[in-house]
Amino acid sequence: MSVQAPPKKKRLSWRSQAFRGLVYQILAVSVIGLTIWFLAHKTATNMRIRGIQSGFDFLTSAAGFDIGESLYPFDSGEPYWRAFLIGLTNTLRVAVLGIILTTVLGTAIGVGRFSRNALVRGICSTYIELFRNIPILLQLLMWYLLFTELLPASTEPIVVGPFYLSKGGLNFPIPIWATGHAWAAWGLLAGLCLAWWQRQRAIHAFERTGQPTSMFWKPLAIVIAAGIVGWLLGGAPVTFDSPKQGEFAIENGGALTPEFLSVLLGLTVYTAAFVAEVVRGGIQSVPTGQGEAASALGLSPMQEMRLVKLPQALRVIIPPMTNQYLNLTKNSSLAVAIGYPDVVSIANTAINQTGRAVECISVIMLVYLTTSLATSLLMNWYNARAAIKER
Numbered sequence: 001m002s003v004q005a006p007p008k009k010k011r012l013s014w015r016s017q018a019f020r021g022l023v024y025q026i027l028a029v030s031v032i033g034l035t036i037w038f039l040a041h042k043t044a045t046n047m048r049i050r051g052i053q054s055g056f057d058f059l060t061s062a063a064g065f066d067i068g069e070s071l072y073p074f075d076s077g078e079p080y081w082r083a084f085l086i087g088l089t090n091t092l093r094v095a096v097l098g099i100i101l102t103t104v105l106g107t108a109i110g111v112g113r114f115s116r117n118a119l120v121r122g123i124c125s126t127y128i129e130l131f132r133n134i135p136i137l138l139q140l141l142m143w144y145l146l147f148t149e150l151l152p153a154s155t156e157p158i159v160v161g162p163f164y165l166s167k168g169g170l171n172f173p174i175p176i177w178a179t180g181h182a183w184a185a186w187g188l189l190a191g192l193c194l195a196w197w198q199r200q201r202a203i204h205a206f207e208r209t210g211q212p213t214s215m216f217w218k219p220l221a222i223v224i225a226a227g228i229v230g231w232l233l234g235g236a237p238v239t240f241d242s243p244k245q246g247e248f249a250i251e252n253g254g255a256l257t258p259e260f261l262s263v264l265l266g267l268t269v270y271t272a273a274f275v276a277e278v279v280r281g282g283i284q285s286v287p288t289g290q291g292e293a294a295s296a297l298g299l300s301p302m303q304e305m306r307l308v309k310l311p312q313a314l315r316v317i318i319p320p321m322t323n324q325y326l327n328l329t330k331n332s333s334l335a336v337a338i339g340y341p342d343v344v345s346i347a348n349t350a351i352n353q354t355g356r357a358v359e360c361i362s363v364i365m366l367v368y369l370t371t372s373l374a375t376s377l378l379m380n381w382y383n384a385r386a387a388i389k390e391r
Contacts, residue, residue: 043358058354059084065349067341069257080350087346088367094263094342095329095371101268102328103321106275111305113280124276132273137334140266144338147258154249164243164250170261171243174254180234187230188223195219259340263332271328278320282313314386322379326372333368343367 013019047054059081067074070086071093112124131139148167152158157166164171175181202213231237243253286309294304336345347360354360 047358052355054356054358056356056359058350058356058359061354063350064353067346068339069260069341080354083346083350084343084363087341087343090260090340091329091332091342091367092371094260094267094332094335094340098264098267098271098328098332099325101264102271102275102324105268106272106324107279109272109276110279110283111310113276114283114305116301128273128276130273131269132277134270136266136270136331137337139270140262140334140338143262143266144258147262155245157245157250162242162253164245164253166250167258168249168255169258170256171250171253172255173240173242175237176239176241178235178237178239180231180237183234184227184231187233188227190230191223191226194226195222198222257340259335259338262338263335263340263342267328267331271324271331274324274327275321278317278324279313281320282317283309285316286312315383318379318383318386322376322383325375325379329371329375330368333364 044054060079062077063080063083064076065083066076067083067086069090071089072086074082074086109124109127112120115121115124147169151165151167154166154168157164157168157171159165162173196219199215199219202215202218205211205213241252241254243250243255245251283305290308290312291304294308299307332342333344335342336348339345344364347364351357351360
């Protein structure tokens, strides 16, 4: 039996497509790297010639200014990096809450476009055409003027139960922290784990038997029950710090400033119009026969939408929905127009005081790049889970 000789190694040749592709990629990366180095070198040289200081050492210096709104205390003597951190938390607070509210509102309006009630369809269509065609900056200014000009002063607020609404913002009661709240938080965490386990069991049971079971209400009940049990084990604290009318302003309790409310409502209302169209397009992509089959099985229109159309439309909805989430996060930078202290506002103040424009703008770019990449990674993971799996 003859023994075959080992295959000869292929020599690198320009005729090889793989070799040419490798060379082109190396050249492209080299050109990009050289361009970045050239721009950075010229910028540093010009700044040095003009006597402009550079570097990030200013981040450890005292900021010298106060921040009107933050989740934790800040003093003017604290360093700039802490001020940027407060700006980041304010940006994330608006972005995360905005994404949640936008998803709920946009999905409801998108589903409402398919309502059999002509009035509901008309209201949803009017909402979309109205808010998506008005620039977001004008909408932010509109909401800000509404809160600061049309609402009554803090001495004569609108009172709805324990809530106070005025030019000073929205004041509401907050619980006074006690050990029972920590127990309730641990209970909610345990409830989330149990709800996930129960949902997985429900999915496997449905695949095995074909009998539908609750995949939303039962897990939700588990989470709520676990939180209540933890709250009871911790002593069931019920003490609240409620707002009250002071001589010049509303005192105590929690508060949401007019700037925060304006940014949150403006971004939510604007982006929800685009999300509604994304949802509508995704639902329309589901074949008509799916709806006819659901009706033949006796499903109600609500069950048909929730159990048949929306699950199939997810694979079409998620990618453009990711773009809307990214747009909402980046549009939050417009909050500087109405005085909300987000990361852009903090950076502008730092630029005026230190003159480190390049460094401050770099911080802003890094913040939005990081948040956008994190959102994309999360949505891509969810998109992979929601995609149809071929056997």
